[in-house]
Amino acid sequence: MxxxxxxxxxxxxxxxxxxxxxxxxxxxxxxxxxxxxxxxxxxxxxxxxxxxxxxxxxxxxxxxxxxxxxxxxxxxxxxxxxxxxxxxxxxxxxxxxxxxxxxxxxxxxxxxxxxxxxxxxxxxxxxxxxxxxxxxxxxxxxxxxxxxxxxxxxxxxxxxxxxxxxxxxxxxxxxxCASRGMRIKLTGKTSHAAAPQDGVSPAGAIAQLLPALAGLSSGAELGAEFALVTLTHARLGEATFGIAPGSGEVWATLRTVTDTRMERLIAAATAQAEQACAAEGLAFSTGFDDVFDxxxxxxxxxxxxxxxxxxxxxxxxxxxxxxxxxxxxxxxxxxxxxxxxxxxxxxxxxxxxxxxxxxxxxxxxxxxxxxxxxxxxxxx
CATH class of the missing domain: 3.40.630.10 (Zn peptidases)
Structure with a gap:
């Protein structure tokens, strides 16, 4: 040139x-x-x-x-x-x-x-x-x-x-790698901060979910079983002192070498959310963004x-x-x-x-x- x-x-x-x-x-x-x-x-x-x-x-x-x-x-x-x-x-x-x-x-x-x-x-x-x-x-x-x-x-x-x-x-x-952003939305019930027992807080479920999701990572080598979960964001209620929280979110990026492994990782992450929310009496929903095959x-x-x-x-x-x-x-x-x-x-x-x-x-x-x-x- x-x-x-x-x-x-x-x-x-x-x-x-x-x-x-x-x-x-x-x-x-x-x-x-x-x-x-x-x-x-x-x-x-x-x-x-x-x-x-x-x-x-x-x-x-x-x-x-x-x-x-x-x-x-x-x-x-x-x-x-x-x-x-x-x-x-x-x-x-x-x-x-x-x-x-x-x-x-x-x-x-x-x-x-x-x-x-x-x-x-x-x-x-x-x-x-x-x-x-x-x-x-x-x-x-x-x-x-x-x-x-x-x-x-x-x-x-x-x-x-x-x-x-x-x-x-x-x-x-x-x-x-395949990757996608997973959003887990947790829904409970707010209460006065003086009476948290009258609400349903997602705090316990989030505390369980963070290490549980990270623990789904497996394998350092980029082989067929490689999986990486990167926690990127978490929210608990609103930024206030007077309200016991009634909602929360956890965001994570899921990453695998194959699309088949990604489907298994999504299923495992969803199961962790279901288990944590059931234990705390919460509803939850999932959503996905930045989806790459x-x-x-x-x-x-x-x-x-x-x-x-x-x-x-x-x-x-x-x-x-x-x-x-x-x-x-x-x-x-x-x-x-x-x-x-x-x-x-x-x-x-x-x-x-x-x-x-x-x-x-x-x-x-x-x-x-x-x-x-x-x-x-x-x-x-």
Missing amino acids: TPERLARLSALRRALHQIPEVSGAEEKTAAMVADYLRRYEPDQLLTGLGGHGIAAVYEGRADGPTVLIRCELDGLPIEELSDQPYRSTHAGRGHLCGHDGHMAMVAALAEDLSANRPARGRAVLLFQPAEETGRGAAAVIADPVFAQIAPDYAFSLHNFPGLPVGQVALCSGPAN ACANHPEAVAVLRAAATAAGCPVQMQDMPQRWSEDFGQFAKQAKTAMFWLGSGTDQPQLHNPDYDFPDAAIPAGTGVFLHTVRHLLG
């Missing part, structure tokens, strides 16, 4: 970095991306997919498969801590997961595909909304317009602090990515363990051969979602190269 081209893509990345928008609210981001893509004359530019999603379509000269390259539009509800001139201009919002860098790399493909259309099939560059909440991929797939671009293959990446810039990590099989790489798609990374000059590190974090990219595996790779963003980088994280522009050429060789491998 020439210095001039890297400077152009870095400018795009930094412009996107300044306007982070949370899941479902990516209007300005989508507009900036669409304006950039129009310069490179896609055969179709689809907007409003599953919310603010965008897809640029480049048709080949002959029949062939549809290859989708996916990145994410959304930022995070975290205040950025930075003195960079391109720091976030949106208070309480930040591109602290590197999605701005992912967008720049996929946007770079538009320039290549505009200059040299695929020999066959078609390439689809998808800028997906709402990845951080786990709702975006499903919303895009459910959009009736998506049927026009339904892929045979789908590929994505995530930057990876801790790996050297430009190094690729890849695994076959499970790639990202397990993400698994297809062996054929992995082979394509491995060859593409080698052709792009990127060192490849094969792994036999998935990542603990979750990804909604797995939704595309229900209809396509999919694979995600991890791209090194530096050994001295802050962790993802840290308030001082900033995607390194130096990683743009490597990610762009892997994606471009992937498209050329399958479509010519």
